[in-house]
Amino acid sequence: MNSEFLPPVSMQAIKDAHEAGDEDAFYDLLAQPLHEELYKRKTFDFLDELSDGQQLLIAYDYLRMQVGQGGFIQFIQNGYVGLLPSMIEQLYKFNIGYMAQILDDVLKVYVLNRELFEKSTTVEEFARLYDELKEFEELDARFAKLTDATVKKMLTYALSHLSEFAAPINDKNL
Numbered sequence: 001m002n003s004e005f006l007p008p009v010s011m012q013a014i015k016d017a018h019e020a021g022d023e024d025a026f027y028d029l030l031a032q033p034l035h036e037e038l039y040k041r042k043t044f045d046f047l048d049e050l051s052d053g054q055q056l057l058i059a060y061d062y063l064r065m066q067v068g069q070g071g072f073i074q075f076i077q078n079g080y081v082g083l084l085p086s087m088i089e090q091l092y093k094f095n096i097g098y099m100a101q102i103l104d105d106v107l108k109v110y111v112l113n114r115e116l117f118e119k120s121t122t123v124e125e126f127a128r129l130y131d132e133l134k135e136f137e138e139l140d141a142r143f144a145k146l147t148d149a150t151v152k153k154m155l156t157y158a159l160s161h162l163s164e165f166a167a168p169i170n171d172k173n174l
Contacts, residue, residue: 005050007034008169023155026159034050063083063103064147071137106136
């Protein structure tokens with residue numbers, strides 16, 4: 001699917017980040033405009049306007065932030081579980097099956113324990129989910145181990161298909 005939203009991105013900044021091996025800077029150059037537009041629109045319906053690569057990039061960024069702070073339990077509890085099915089599909093499309101399998105396993109554990117996530121919880125009840133759902137510990141660890149390789153594959157794809165992610169600006173014409 002083609003994107004209806006292609007933010008302008010500096011070719012020089014992309015080149016500099018790539019040459020420096022600064023994956024975080026390169027990722028941010030592509031993801032930050034998506035986050036800004038999503039924030040402006042205040043609806044995840046915006047994702048429907050994005051290419052598969054852009055959708056994966058921004059959804060994976062939410063995943064990394066949430067899982068990095070509180071694991072998959074936090075990701076699910078904060079209402080992002082709905083991002084998983086399309087992320088799994090996109091990861092397979094981009095030949096990142098090892099991460100797609102982890103997310104599929106997360107989805108399975110979620111489905112088996114959905115009632116625990118669907119009820120309102122106090123802070124104490126939320127904290128107990130970590131004791132009750134030990135399956136997520138292994139999934140969090142597998143995710144952490146493979147996230148750098150996943151990001152690297154995503155960025156390699158983005159670099160070779162830049163027109164799917166952004167409208168490159170040639171800085172020399174500015």
